[in-house]
Structures are given as structure tokens and as C-alpha cells.
Amino acid sequence: MSSSVGAARPNDSHVPRLERYAAPRDSSSKRTRVDDTRTRPAYQQAAPFPxxxxxxxxxxxxxxxxxxxxxxxxxxxxxxxxxxxxxxxxxxxxxxxxxxxxxxxxxxxxxxxxxxxxxxxxxxxxxxxxxxxxxxxxxxxxxxxxxxxxxxxxxxxx
Known part of the structure; x- marks a missing residue:
């Protein structure tokens, strides 16, 4: 049985993805949030009315x-x-x-x-x-x- 590392399992699609954090460009130890709508949880995105x-x-x-x-x-x-x-x-x-x-x-x-x-x-x-x-x-x-x-x-x- 072979499994590839990092492959998404089919039943994990309902779990919201967490926001990614990028390392700061300066030498400070603070982390900055990458503002990318593709990585925000689905419930935070505007949904069209059904x-x-x-x-x-x-x-x-x-x-x-x-x-x-x-x-x-x-x-x-x-x-x-x-x-x-x-x-x-x-x-x-x-x-x-x-x-x-x-x-x-x-x-x-x-x-x-x-x-x-x-x-x-x-x-x-x-x-x-x-x-x-x-x-x-x-x-x-x-x-x-x-x-x-x-x-x-x-x-x-x-």
C-alpha cells in the first residue's frame, strides 16, 4: 500500500483551511498574515444567496x-x-x-x-x-x- 505524502484525503474537503502566515521581510519576530481569499475559511467568504x-x-x-x-x-x-x-x-x-x-x-x-x-x-x-x-x-x-x-x-x- 503506497501513500503519497501531502496528498489530500477525499473526506477532508469539509474542513476549513486555516489562514497562511508569511515570514516578515524585516528581521522582527512578528508574523504577518497573507491576505489571500483562497486560504480563508469558507464561512468568512461572501456566499451568494440561494x-x-x-x-x-x-x-x-x-x-x-x-x-x-x-x-x-x-x-x-x-x-x-x-x-x-x-x-x-x-x-x-x-x-x-x-x-x-x-x-x-x-x-x-x-x-x-x-x-x-x-x-x-x-x-x-x-x-x-x-x-x-x-x-x-x-x-x-x-x-x-x-x-x-x-x-x-x-x-x-x-
Whole structure:
């Protein structure tokens, strides 16, 4: 069995690479960081928004507004949550929606997207969490979260 020294193992691709340090050109003992985007961990690089989450049953008015609201809160977001939701004044026979909420470090929930089907909402939450390295939380789908006016999505925390 022969193994080459320095060869990357196939299952090491998920491990972020550390930043490289270069020896200083002067005689001081300080180390300087090489500013090279190829050697920064993947989670520190800007990731493009996953546009494949916008399905036909997404009831958000426009993608641009949703993405702008998301990027405005991105630095404070710690988790993405999926909740079953129903309007406060709606009849119990009305079909519910499934909402994606952004949860910040203080525990505030901000409504982000709404879907007709649970599968699409779960896929969108998992996809956002994968791209931006966020935690995922699923609410109880049997007991829907009561919401107010659906036009207020993204306006204030719940």
C-alpha cells in the first residue's frame, strides 16, 4: 500500500483551511498574515444567496425585497426557524402556511418567507442554513403559530 505524502484525503474537503502566515521581510519576530481569499475559511467568504428556494408557492412579493431584508440582518442572525402559521382571525378550516423566521442572538424572530407547502419551507430553511452556516429550528406543525396581518412580514419582530 503506497501513500503519497501531502496528498489530500477525499473526506477532508469539509474542513476549513486555516489562514497562511508569511515570514516578515524585516528581521522582527512578528508574523504577518497573507491576505489571500483562497486560504480563508469558507464561512468568512461572501456566499451568494440561494435563489433556488423561491418556489411557485412562495408568497413573498418580490425576491429583491426579501434578499435585501435578509442581508440587512445577516450579521445578527444565528438560526433559521420553520413554523406552521395561521391568521389570528381565520377559520380553523382555512389551510395554513409555513413561514421561515430569522432568529437573532437575542432570540427575536423576524418573519422572512411564507410557503404553502411544508416541504418547500423546510427545503428553503435548510438551504439558507447550509449556505450561511446557520442553525435550523423546526416548530410544531400541528400547533400553528398565530400571526397577524400577512402584509407585515419582515416589518417587526414577533
Amino acid at each position: 435563489f433556488d428556494i423561491f418556489h411557485d408557492d412562495c408568497s413573498q412579493p418580490t425576491e429583491e425585497e426579501s434578499i435585501a431584508a435578509f442581508h440587512a440582518r445577516l450579521s445578527a442572525i444565528k438560526r433559521v426557524a420553520v413554523h406552521s402559521e395561521r391568521r389570528r382571525n381565520a377559520a380553523s378550516l382555512e389551510p395554513g402556511h409555513f413561514g421561515i423566521y430569522l432568529i437573532d442572538c437575542e432570540g427575536n424572530e423576524y418573519p422572512f418567507l411564507r410557503f404553502q407547502q411544508a416541504a418547500n419551507a423546510a427545503y428553503a430553511a435548510l438551504r439558507i442554513a447550509e449556505v450561511y452556516r446557520l442553525g435550523v429550528e423546526f416548530g410544531n406543525f400541528k400547533e400553528p403559530k398565530l400571526i397577524g396581518d400577512p402584509q407585515l412580514l419582515g416589518a417587526v419582530p414577533c
